[in-house]
Structure formats: C-alpha cells, structure tokens
Amino acid sequence: MGCGTSSSTKDRKSEKALKAALVIQNWYRGYSARLKARQRYALTIFQSIEYADEQGQLQLSNFFSFMLENYTQIHEKDPELVARLFGRTLQDSKDRQEYVSFVDVPDSYNGPRLQFPLTFTDIDLLVEAFKQQQILHAHYVLEVLFETKRVLKQMPNFTQVKTSPTKEITICGDLHGKLDDLFLIFYKNGLPSGSNSYIFNGDFVDRGKHSMEILMILFVSFLVYPNDLHLNRGNHEDFMMNLRYGFTKEILHKYKLHGKKILQILEDVYTWLPIGTIIDNEILVIHGGISESTDLNLLHRIERHKMKSVLMPPISIDEDQDTDLKKTKTGANVVPREGKTNESPSEQLPKHEWEQVVTVFSASNYYEEGSNRGAYIKLCCDMTPRFFQYQVTRATCLRPLYQRVNTMESSAIRILKERMLSRKTDLIRAFQLQDRSKSGKLSMGQWAFSMENTLGLNLPWRSLSPHLVTTDKNGNINYMSTFQDIHIQKPVKEAQSTLIETLYRYRSDLQIIFNVIDSDHSGLISMEEFRAMWKLFNSHYSIHIEDFQVDELAERMDLNKDGSIDFNEFLKAFYVVHKLEKLNKSDANLL
Amino acid sequence: MADDKEREGTELVVAEYHRKIKEAFEVFDHEANNTVDVRIKAGAFLPGLSSGVSREIGTIIRSLGCCPSEGELHDLIAEVEEEEPTGYIRYEKFLPVMTEVLLERRYRPIPEDTLLRAFEVLDSSKRGFLTREELIKYMTEEGEPFSQEEMEEMLSAAVDPESNSIHYKDYIAMMVVDES
Numbered sequence: 167m168g169c170g171t172s173s174s175t176k177d178r179k180s181e182k183a184l185k186a187a188l189v190i191q192n193w194y195r196g197y198s199a200r201l202k203a204r205q206r207y208a209l210t211i212f213q214s215i216e217y218a219d220e221q222g223q224l225q226l227s228n229f230f231s232f233m234l235e236n237y238t239q240i241h242e243k244d245p246e247l248v249a250r251l252f253g254r255t256l257q258d259s260k261d262r263q264e265y266v267s268f269v270d271v272p273d274s275y276n277g278p279r280l281q282f283p284l285t286f287t288d289i290d291l292l293v294e295a296f297k298q299q300q301i302l303h304a305h306y307v308l309e310v311l312f313e314t315k316r317v318l319k320q321m322p323n324f325t326q327v328k329t330s331p332t333k334e335i336t337i338c339g340d341l342h343g344k345l346d347d348l349f350l351i352f353y354k355n356g357l358p359s360g361s362n363s364y365i366f367n368g369d370f371v372d373r374g375k376h377s378m379e380i381l382m383i384l385f386v387s388f389l390v391y392p393n394d395l396h397l398n399r400g401n402h403e404d405f406m407m408n409l410r411y412g413f414t415k416e417i418l419h420k421y422k423l424h425g426k427k428i429l430q431i432l433e434d435v436y437t438w439l440p441i442g443t444i445i446d447n448e449i450l451v452i453h454g455g456i457s458e459s460t461d462l463n464l465l466h467r468i469e470r471h472k473m474k475s476v477l478m479p480p481i482s483i484d485e486d487q488d489t490d491l492k493k494t495k496t497g498a499n500v501v502p503r504e505g506k507t508n509e510s511p512s513e514q515l516p517k518h519e520w521e522q523v524v525t526v527f528s529a530s531n532y533y534e535e536g537s538n539r540g541a542y543i544k545l546c547c548d549m550t551p552r553f554f555q556y557q558v559t560r561a562t563c564l565r566p567l568y569q570r571v572n573t574m575e576s577s578a579i580r581i582l583k584e585r586m587l588s589r590k591t592d593l594i595r596a597f598q599l600q601d602r603s604k605s606g607k608l609s610m611g612q613w614a615f616s617m618e619n620t621l622g623l624n625l626p627w628r629s630l631s632p633h634l635v636t637t638d639k640n641g642n643i644n645y646m647s648t649f650q651d652i653h654i655q656k657p658v659k660e661a662q663s664t665l666i667e668t669l670y671r672y673r674s675d676l677q678i679i680f681n682v683i684d685s686d687h688s689g690l691i692s693m694e695e696f697r698a699m700w701k702l703f704n705s706h707y708s709i710h711i712e713d714f715q716v717d718e719l720a721e722r723m724d725l726n727k728d729g730s731i732d733f734n735e736f737l738k739a740f741y742v743v744h745k746l747e748k749l750n751k752s753d754a755n756l757l
Numbered sequence: 758m759a760d761d762k763e764r765e766g767t768e769l770v771v772a773e774y775h776r777k778i779k780e781a782f783e784v785f786d787h788e789a790n791n792t793v794d795v796r797i798k799a800g801a802f803l804p805g806l807s808s809g810v811s812r813e814i815g816t817i818i819r820s821l822g823c824c825p826s827e828g829e830l831h832d833l834i835a836e837v838e839e840e841e842p843t844g845y846i847r848y849e850k851f852l853p854v855m856t857e858v859l860l861e862r863r864y865r866p867i868p869e870d871t872l873l874r875a876f877e878v879l880d881s882s883k884r885g886f887l888t889r890e891e892l893i894k895y896m897t898e899e900g901e902p903f904s905q906e907e908m909e910e911m912l913s914a915a916v917d918p919e920s921n922s923i924h925y926k927d928y929i930a931m932m933v934v935d936e937s
Contacts (some may be wrong), residue, residue, distance in 0.1 A: 187900035199819030566914035624781035
C-alpha cells in the first residue's frame with residue numbers, strides 16, 4: 167500500500183505500454199512498407215507495358231515503311247488502296263470560309279462564344295467555360311484551327327526566345343489531355359500573357375479525357391500571345407497516334423456532326439507545329455529529347471509540314487527534297503522514352519546537377535490516381551532553373567494510402583492480365599515446354615522465366631505471382647490458373663480461339679491501319695480492302711492465320727451483307743471479360 | 758546421399774531467395790545501376806510522403822516479409838552500407854546479408870492476436886477503442902516514435918470520422934483483409 171508498490175505497478179504499467187507501442191509501431195511500419203512496395207510494383211507494371219507498347223509502334227511504323235517500299239507491287243494489284251493509303255493530303259484549295267460557314271452556331275448554344283480577332287478575354291472565357299464542363303462549338307474549333315494553321319505556317323522550325331531578368335519563362339511537359347493539371351499550373355503560375363511566357367513541349371493530347379479543351383486553350387492563348395506562348399510538336403500531335411491513344415475517339419464523341427471535319431484540319435495543323443524552341447541561344451527545348459545523331463542544322467532546314475506522322479514515312483513526289491526528309495526519319499521515328507517525373511523538390515538545383523538534359527512531365531496521376539506528380543520549370547537568363555511539383559487530387563482530402571494503392575494495384579494487374587491473355591497460346595506453349603511430366607505445375611523459377619520470355623516484360627514476377635496464379639502447398643505453380651478468371655469475349659461463337667487471340671492482340675495496330683485506309687472516316691471499308699490489308703499484315707507480322715479463316719470471320723462481321731465492314735464495331739467486339747469484376751466497357755480504353 | 762539432397766535443397770532455396778531479393782531491389786533501383794538510395798527526399802512516386810526522410814532499403818527489407826524494429830533496421834543498414842557512407846547501398850553487399858536474414862527467418866512479422874493484445878493494453882479501460890489523442894500520444898511519445906508523416910498516414914486510415922476514435926479491432930481486420 168506504500169509508495170514502493172504503487173510506483174512498481176506504475177513501472178510495470180508503463181513498461182507494458184512501451185512494449186505495446188513497440189508492437190504496434192513495428193507492425194505499422196512493416197505494413198506501410200509493403201503498401202509502398204505494392205505501389206512501386208504497380209508503377210513498374212504500367213511503365214513496362216507502356217514501354218512494350220512503344221516497341222509495338224515501331225513494328226507498325228516498319229509495316230508502313232514496308233508497304234511504301236513495296237508500293238509498286240501493291241499498286242499493281244490494288245491501285246485504289248494505295249491511293250487511299252498514301253494520298254492523304256488536305257485539299258488546301260478548300261476555302262476556309264467553306265468549312266466554317268457551313269457550321270452554324272445555333273441560338274440555343276450555351277457554350278463559350280469566341281470573338282475574332284481573339285483577345286485575353288477569350289482565354290478567360292474558355293477557362294471558365296471548361297471548368298463548367300462546357301464544350302466549345304465545332305464552329306469555333308474550326309475557326310481556331312484554321313487561324314492557328316495560318317499563323318504557324320509563318321514560323322520557322324525552331325522558335326527563338328529570349329529571357330531577361332524581369333522575364334522568366336515557364337516550361338511545361340506532357341499534359342496528355344489532363345485539363346486539371348493545366349488548370350493547376352495556371353492557378354499556381356498564372357495565365358499566359360505578355361509578361362508570363364510559356365513553352366508547352368508537346369503531347370498536349372491523347373490518353374486524358376480533355377485533349378480538345380487543352381488544345382483549344384493552348385491554341386487560343388497562342389493566337390492571342392504569339393510571342394509569349396510557344397508550342398512544340400510532340401509525338402502525340404499526330405493523327406495516327408490519336409487513333410490509337412484516344413484523341414480521335416474523344417473528338418468523334420464530342421463532335422458527332424463535325425468531328426470528321428475537325429480531324430481533317432487537325433491532321434494538317436499538327437504538321438505546322440514547330441519542332442522546338444531555343445532559349446537565349448543556349449537551351450533547346452524539344453519533345454523526345456535528342457540523340458547522338460541529332461543534327462540541328464538539318465532540322466532547321468527540313469520541310470516540317472511533310473512529316474505527317476511518326477509512324478508513317480514522309481512521302482513526297484520531289485526526289486531532291488526527299489533526301490533531307492529521309493535523313494530525319496531515322497531520328498524522328500524512334501522516340502526516345504521520356505522519364506515520367508522530375509524527381510527534384512521545389513528548390514534550386516546546384517548547376518552541375520542539371521548541366522545537360524532535363525526531362526519534364528506535367529501530367530500528374532498519369533497512369534492512375536496517385537501514380538505520380540507533375541512538374542514545370544521556371545527559367546531565367548543565367549539563373550538556375552527552379553522546379554515546381556504538384557499533383558491533382560479529385561477529392562478535397564486525400565484518400566487513405568491503402569485505398570489509393572489498391573486502386574493503382576487493381577488497375578495495373580488488370581492490364582497485365584489482359585496482356586497475358588493476348589499471348590495465351592504462346593504462354594501455354596512455353597509452360598508446356600518446361601512441364602516435361604505434364605503435371606500442370608511448374609516451379610516458381612520456371613513459371614517466372616516463361617512469363618518474362620514470352621511477354622518480354624521485365625517485371626518482378628515472383629512478387630506479383632499471388633495476384634496472377636494459384637500455388638499448391640509445395641510452392642509450385644498451377645500454370646493454367648493464369649487464365650482462370652479472364653477470357654476474351656468471342657464476337658462470333660464459332661471463331662477459332664487462336665484467331666480471336668491474334669486479332670485481340672493486334673487490335674490497336676489494325677485499328678490504325680483500317681482508319682488510315684478509311685480516308686473519308688466513314689467507318690467502313692470494303693471486303694476487298696480488308697482482305698488485301700490482311701494479307702499484307704499477315705506476311706509482315708508473320709502471323710500464322712489462314713486466309714480462309716479471316717475471310718470467314720469477315721463475312722460473318724458483314725452484317726449488312728453489302729460487302730462492307732464496320733471495322734470499329736468489329737474491333738470493339740474483342741473485349742476482355744474479367745470474371746471477377748463488372749466490366750465497364752467505357753474503361754476499355756486500350757481500344 | 759541424404760546430405761547431398763539436403764544441400765541441393767538448400768541451394769535451390771538460396772537461389773530462389775536470391776531472385777526474390779533481386780526483384781525487390783530492382784524495383785527500387787531508380788538508376789538501374791545496382792544501387793539503391795539509403796534515404797530519399799520527397800519521392801515522386803510515393804505521394805504518401807510529402808517531405809522528410811524515408812528509407813528505401815527499409816522498405817525493400819520489409820517488403821520481403823521481414824519486420825525489423827527501427828533499431829534492428831539501423832543495425833542492418835550499417836552492415837550493408839559502404840565504409841564511407843555515400844547514401845547508396847550496393848546490391849552486391851546487400852544480397853548476402855539479406856539472404857542470411859531470410860534463411861535464418863529473422864524479424865518475423867507480428868501475429869494478428871499479438872497486435873490486438875497490444876491495442877488492448879493501451880486501451881486500459883477496455884472500451885474497445887482508442888481516442889485520436891491517445892493514439893497520437895502513444896505512437897509519438899513511446900517506443901520508437903512515429904514521425905509526423907507516419908502518424909498522419911496511420912490516422913487517415915484508422916480513425917473513424919464519426920466518432921473520431923480508432924476502433925482497433927475493426928481496423929486490424931481491415932488491414933488484414935487488405936493484405937490477403
């Protein structure tokens with residue numbers, strides 16, 4: 167009952183509390199670390215697949231080169247096809263008035279109305295309107311595009327810019343249709359103006375849902391402040407990339423009536439965007455960076471508007487002019503991969519650390535909510551550049567980390583599984599090769615090896631395995647469980663699995679090819695065109711599908727029996743069903 | 758014969774551990790040069806941390822299933838760090854040490870019921886919950902105290918916004934499900 171006893175009780179109590187606290191802290195730190203590792207794995211998956219996709223683009227671009235090289239042979243067989251494929255030029259003769267005047271703005275239209283010549287009021291107008299989710303009428307879109315093209319045409323390949331102690335310049339990287347990021351930049355850094363210069367270094371569009379709105383804000387700002395808002399062409403300012411990565415879809419969806427017109431003009435506007443910007447004669451700002459073989463003198467000289475697409479070789483009738491273009495092609499085709507985020511905190515970097523090349527990327531949450539931050543750079547004269555980072559969040563307060571990680575992880579696993587599914591036949595073959603005893607099981611090492619080799623993805627397979635396959639009590643993998651809760655929905659029941667799988671695997675490439683053939687954007691191609699294209703595709707990609715199988719499938723897809731195929735419907739039909747979750751078709755953004 | 762088989766078995770196990778460790782290391786190896794930052798500042802890929810210091814090597818070790826205390830982690834890092842600390846850890850040094858840790862099954866994770874009992878100890882009046890202030894007090898003043906970020910991170914998931922308290926049984930259950 168004396169002091170001694172109560173103090174020892176107290177001691178024991180506080181010792182117990184200490185131990186308890188230690189247990190909880192220890193557990194929490196372990197848990198938190200595992201969360202972060204999961205997040206990092208998800209990011210690795212996104213990056214690997216994106217990288218693999220870029221390699222895929224290379225293959226497509228080679229396909230077009232192959233076709234061009236075999237031009238004469240193809241031409242003999244199918245002159246019309248060739249004309250459609252390679253004869254894409256905008257009828258420059260078409261009067262702008264013709265286009266724009268045909269598009270009336272109804273009185274009932276509640277969206278923003280631009281007034282030409284444009285002023286800063288129009289920039290504000292657009293920003294406010296887009297914040298309210300309004301859509302700019304096609305009439306104004308077309309006007310802006312025409313006017314932008316007219317001004318861009320007068321510019322050289324590289325814009326020369328000077329800074330001064332009182333005039334800094336802000337450089338932004340990829341935005342990829344993420345309007346919220348642009349708004350955040352403007353909020354933090356101010357709208358563009360005569361005293362607030364910006365360089366936007368390409369990739370304004372594709373992937374995000376508001377590519378059109380970003381483009382309109384940037385173009386209008388450019389028209390109002392042509393000496394202070396500088397735009398560089400990125401590899402996504404390209405009609406073929408747009409076909410694959412979503413901008414074309416966005417346009418046709420938002421502008422059901424006039425979308426096709428917009429696409430046609432846009433294709434041309436892209437080619438007039440400058441290649442890069444040079445600051446104070448010292449700093450080159452260019453999308454995709456440079457390589458050892460970059461020759462600035464050459465780049466200054468080339469006729470940039472002839473480069474229709476990164477994927478398509480530049481075509482011109484004049485042989486002499488061709489040589490310069492051909493030289494640039496090798497550089498322009500292989501777009502070096504960009505780093506995703508600037509990892510510096512918002513403070514000044516010592517000069518030696520930034521000597522040569524800096525990469526800036528401005529689309530936060532690029533892969534998925536929570537995946538990364540965005541950044542921009544402020545530069546001035548001889549002063550060291552300053553970096554600013556930010557991240558858009560949808561809610562007013564951040565969701566708990568584990569929820570964000572879960573979102574990222576499910577998203578990543580989902581696309582990984584779809585990838586695995588698109589190579590199902592090859593994977594099974596690889597598994598069976600290693601499974602001599604035909605037990606249906608492989609060791610972890612054998613399974614990981616097969617996955618890595620077949621898919622060509624450098625991923626932490628062992629750590630990912632619990633999400634992808636089932637394991638028996640000895641730690642061996644039941645490899646067929648790789649495909650257990652996922653399958654490709656067959657558009658036609660009788661079609662053979664390998665055929666379906668192949669078409670699913672190449673659907674992005676096929677979509678681009680079909681869209682290229684379909685120069686009038688009707689959505690339809692003829693059976694003969696389909697067959698001709700397929701034959702070429704087949705041989706170039708070394709696919710082992712019999713012609714008759716494709717014929718059969720094509721006939722079944724020709725629902726109208728009028729000899730034409732609605733290929734968008736055709737390709738849309740190949741979607742993946744994840745048995746364990748409700749499929750949201752609008753999420754099938756790979757198509 | 759049995760010895761050979763046993764040795765072969767251990768070799769296979771070690772080989773698998775090596776690959777597992779390599780995977781975990783590579784995922785954090787930003788510059789793909791076989792080194793990992795001992796400490797990182799404002800990691801761009803870790804939006805949960807807005808500032809302050811985190812330890813990538815600690816994350817790697819814990820992601821491999823081990824649960825060292827901060828003190829044990831500190832000692833482990835000292836083992837794998839360069840003689841003259843550059844701030845980077847080389848894979849060649851990390852691999853053998855980590856393999857030993859896995860083989861010896863060191864730093865085993867806390868079982869669920871031990872964790873529950875720990876919360877119950879802190880909840881001396883046996884209410885079934887801890888208030889926000891109580892949790893903060895214990896986590897930031899006792900044991901190996903949390904940093905402000907760690908505290909905020911834990912609170913964001915653990916606190917029930919209506920009662921502003923932590924119903925630890927539910928919280929534990931939720932975390933366990935999340936990890937399975």
